Amino acid sequence: MLGKLTAAGQAGQRVCLQYEQGERRIEILTDSIIRVYEEREAQVSKAIEKRPQEETETSMEYADGVCTIKTARVTVVAGENGTVDFYDAAGNAVCLDYRGARRQRTGLSGEEKELMEQEGHQGAAGNGAHLMEVLKQIEGDECFYGLGDKTGFLNKRHYAYEMWNSDIPDPQVDSFKSLYKSIPFLIVLKQSCVYGLFFDNTYRTWFDLGKECGDYFFWAADQGNLDYYYIAGEKMTDILTGYARLTGTAPVPQLWTLGYHQSRWSYKTEAEVRELAAAFRSHDIPCDTIHLDIDYMERYKVFTWGREAFPDPEQMIRDLGKDGFKIVTIIDPGVKVEEGYEMYDEGVREGYYATTPEGEIYVNAVWPGDAVYPDFGQERVQKWWADKQQFLIDSGVRGVWNDMNEPASFRGELPPDVVFTDVDQKKADHARMHNVYGHLMSKAAYRGWKEHDGRRPFVITRACYAGTQKYSTVWTGDNHSIWAHLQMAIPQLCNLSLSGMPFAGTDIGGFGSDTTPELLARWIQVGAFSPLMRNHCAIGCDRQEPWVFGEEITDIYRKYVKLRYRLLPYLYDQFFTGEKTGLPLMRPLVLHYEKDGNTRNCNDEFLVGESLLVAPVVEQGASRRMVYLPEGVWYDYWTKERLEGGQFLIREAPLDTCPIYVKAGSVIPNYEDQSYVGEKGIRRLILDVYPGEGTSSHYQDNGSDFAYREGEYNEYVFAQKDGVLTVSLSHAGYAKRYEGFRIRCLGKEEDTAFLGDKLTFLL
Numbered sequence: 001m002l003g004k005l006t007a008a009g010q011a012g013q014r015v016c017l018q019y020e021q022g023e024r025r026i027e028i029l030t031d032s033i034i035r036v037y038e039e040r041e042a043q044v045s046k047a048i049e050k051r052p053q054e055e056t057e058t059s060m061e062y063a064d065g066v067c068t069i070k071t072a073r074v075t076v077v078a079g080e081n082g083t084v085d086f087y088d089a090a091g092n093a094v095c096l097d098y099r100g101a102r103r104q105r106t107g108l109s110g111e112e113k114e115l116m117e118q119e120g121h122q123g124a125a126g127n128g129a130h131l132m133e134v135l136k137q138i139e140g141d142e143c144f145y146g147l148g149d150k151t152g153f154l155n156k157r158h159y160a161y162e163m164w165n166s167d168i169p170d171p172q173v174d175s176f177k178s179l180y181k182s183i184p185f186l187i188v189l190k191q192s193c194v195y196g197l198f199f200d201n202t203y204r205t206w207f208d209l210g211k212e213c214g215d216y217f218f219w220a221a222d223q224g225n226l227d228y229y230y231i232a233g234e235k236m237t238d239i240l241t242g243y244a245r246l247t248g249t250a251p252v253p254q255l256w257t258l259g260y261h262q263s264r265w266s267y268k269t270e271a272e273v274r275e276l277a278a279a280f281r282s283h284d285i286p287c288d289t290i291h292l293d294i295d296y297m298e299r300y301k302v303f304t305w306g307r308e309a310f311p312d313p314e315q316m317i318r319d320l321g322k323d324g325f326k327i328v329t330i331i332d333p334g335v336k337v338e339e340g341y342e343m344y345d346e347g348v349r350e351g352y353y354a355t356t357p358e359g360e361i362y363v364n365a366v367w368p369g370d371a372v373y374p375d376f377g378q379e380r381v382q383k384w385w386a387d388k389q390q391f392l393i394d395s396g397v398r399g400v401w402n403d404m405n406e407p408a409s410f411r412g413e414l415p416p417d418v419v420f421t422d423v424d425q426k427k428a429d430h431a432r433m434h435n436v437y438g439h440l441m442s443k444a445a446y447r448g449w450k451e452h453d454g455r456r457p458f459v460i461t462r463a464c465y466a467g468t469q470k471y472s473t474v475w476t477g478d479n480h481s482i483w484a485h486l487q488m489a490i491p492q493l494c495n496l497s498l499s500g501m502p503f504a505g506t507d508i509g510g511f512g513s514d515t516t517p518e519l520l521a522r523w524i525q526v527g528a529f530s531p532l533m534r535n536h537c538a539i540g541c542d543r544q545e546p547w548v549f550g551e552e553i554t555d556i557y558r559k560y561v562k563l564r565y566r567l568l569p570y571l572y573d574q575f576f577t578g579e580k581t582g583l584p585l586m587r588p589l590v591l592h593y594e595k596d597g598n599t600r601n602c603n604d605e606f607l608v609g610e611s612l613l614v615a616p617v618v619e620q621g622a623s624r625r626m627v628y629l630p631e632g633v634w635y636d637y638w639t640k641e642r643l644e645g646g647q648f649l650i651r652e653a654p655l656d657t658c659p660i661y662v663k664a665g666s667v668i669p670n671y672e673d674q675s676y677v678g679e680k681g682i683r684r685l686i687l688d689v690y691p692g693e694g695t696s697s698h699y700q701d702n703g704s705d706f707a708y709r710e711g712e713y714n715e716y717v718f719a720q721k722d723g724v725l726t727v728s729l730s731h732a733g734y735a736k737r738y739e740g741f742r743i744r745c746l747g748k749e750e751d752t753a754f755l756g757d758k759l760t761f762l763l
């Protein structure tokens with residue numbers, strides 16, 4: 001307990017609060033981002049690399065043990081025992097500390113526990129007290145979103161979670177406390193307001209969102225700093241933009257990475273890979289990327305090729321490249337213990353691996369057997385690992401898939417005292433570095449590809465922390481081929497989107513267990529709109545390439561992959577705006593319709609950008625479903641029927657139909673059909689126009705490198721009003737402009753040239 005607040009001093013936008021026992025600081029980063037912290041350990045944030053610091057008028061008053069700080073948008077009131085309350089500019093309470101004590105649940109008695117264990121149950125543990133706990137009031141209608149890749153539904157109210165990156169192969173269910181990623185960021189939505197909270201602590205942390213008690217929610221930690229950010233905003237989108245200002249945004253990816261990816265553990269030989277590629281072309285299913293899982297390596301040694309199965313990978317990759325295919329290879333952090341293996345020897349010699357407290361190199365086991373763990377916090381290791389990517393680049397590989405970086409370990413979890421290095425080059429233990437291990441590995445990989453390849457790096461990671469979006473794409477790890485996991489894919493990807501992580505995907509078809517024809521057909525319908533579109537499957541499970549279930553399923557699969565390829569320019573636009581705003585491609589309905597109570601728990605629909613609403617069937621045997629359309633006018637994508645929003649409707653949805661709706665006033669840019677990105681030099685863009693009023697931007701660039709950051713891109717603005725479509729070139733920086741447009745509007749179609757900078761078209 002800090003006791004009474006005895007003094008407060010202001011230095012610029014920082015306020016130092018003195019209590020009877022201890023002190024705390026409040027820092028005003030912008031008029032709507034406020035940091036509250038108490039530094040127990042010297043720490044450099046891994047999530048926030050460029051702290052936003054905006055000069056903003058800040059006033060502070062201290063009287064009678066209460067300190068009031070005001071910005072143009074937020075009032076913060078700090079008082080006794082460290083309470084911190086947030087109000088909006090009009091003085092309405094938004095986020096208040098809870099004044100009472102926690103009502104902890106006690107665990108089972110020893111006898112009860114024993115009884116439970118007889119049948120193999122674990123026996124519920126009590127909810128312990130933590131060294132740091134921040135309790136906030138629940139007023140009543142709060143919904144909670146974000147928190148990364150947690151299981152369950154969209155709204156996290158009444159659930160409790162832990163941030164501890166975990167590789168648990170069991171089929172994931174709602175009661176899982178943690179998965180592979182730790183993103184301690186939360187959006188709290190009430191009918192009256194919305195705000196964000198980011199708890200920047202890399203140790204194991206706990207979040208309880210009204211599970212323990214309906215009167216409060218809390219987050220807690222036993223180590224590290226109390227260090228959190230309050231993000232204010234008018235709308236939910238403001239909160240995401242605020243969070244992006246803190247932790248950064250995902251860079252625009254190479255265009256081909258938004259195409260279709262095929263993976264399996266494993267395509268084991270060169271012949272198999274060539275056959276697979278040929279099958280995509282012969283089945284006329286577009287595909288850009290084939291992923292090689294661990295078997296391409298020599299006995300699972302990272303940065304090697306198993307030359308027996310892949311005698312000439314460079315030639316193979318060149319040949320496949322002629323047909324539009326790119327190869328992405330998996331790389332795990334665990335380096336095989338083997339004298340004479342360069343990676344191992346070099347790392348041992350240079351002190352690149354984590355050690356025991358006694359200074360011995362720490363050994364656990366992953367795929368190659370005994371393995372050691374690169375200490376990614378060391379700058380030297382960052383550089384070393386970045387440079388190692390050259391091996392892949394030299395082979396012609398186009399991206400790296402980082403796995404097992406929680407870090408996974410087959411002989412029990414790494415003890416908390418294994419010695420790593422923090423990014424400030426000070427020694428730090430596993431307890432502190434665990435949750436950022438995947439983050440730091442991805443950061444090194446990103447750096448390597450950026451430096452040595454020069455194009456926008458394509459890095460995928462399984463484990464991550466807040467801020468990893470700057471370096472990597474993610475996938476949600478080892479799901480199963482079960483309907484529950486197709487259902488979970490939607491809220492899980494939407495919550496990743498709401499956690500600043502826009503480029504994410506699930507293993508289409510499911511990783512573990514065997515998929516069914518119907519499940520695969522429905523999964524590709526969700527996959528077609530997932531930011532990362534990859535089919536992946538585990539060793540020993542039935543094959544799930546698009547054509548294995550016969551003609552009907554192949555046709556459905558082809559239909560959605562082709563749809564994806566046509567929509568690529570629209571999907572790409574979402575990343576272009578996302579890099580500036582932090583807004584994701586895949587969005588839960590609540591992000592744009594937060595005042596509408598029907599959206600808050602909507603788990604089986606989502607928006608793609610603002611214009612498309614996707615309502616997939618995620619239930620076995622269903623051939624129709626209830627669809628909720630939020631306010632406004634919508635068009636059925638397939639039938640072009642005009643529908644009033646603000647209503648539930650029943651949509652027929654046989655196996656080949658994924659209900660899709662388009663918001664009136666939208667202009668959706670399309671490419672013509674392609675087997676892979678760049679197959680055709682697209683000079684004519686197809687514009688699907690849905691009557692109404694609206695404005696949107698479309699971006700065009702080389703889809704490959706960072707020239708767009710120097711202005712080498714074109715921005716076209718589509719505006720619709722009173723039956724007139726105007727297309728104007730608002731930024732011209734990329735030489736290969738479209739020569740014309742094909743304008744399609746409810747069954748009518750017309751080609752028009754685009755000669756100047758502006759085009760007006762009567763619909």
Ligand code: GLC
Nearest residue numbers: 265293294330403477478538
């Ligand atoms: C892990 C990954 C999975 C991969 C497998 C073998 O389970 O999550 O995607 O196929 O390891 O590398």
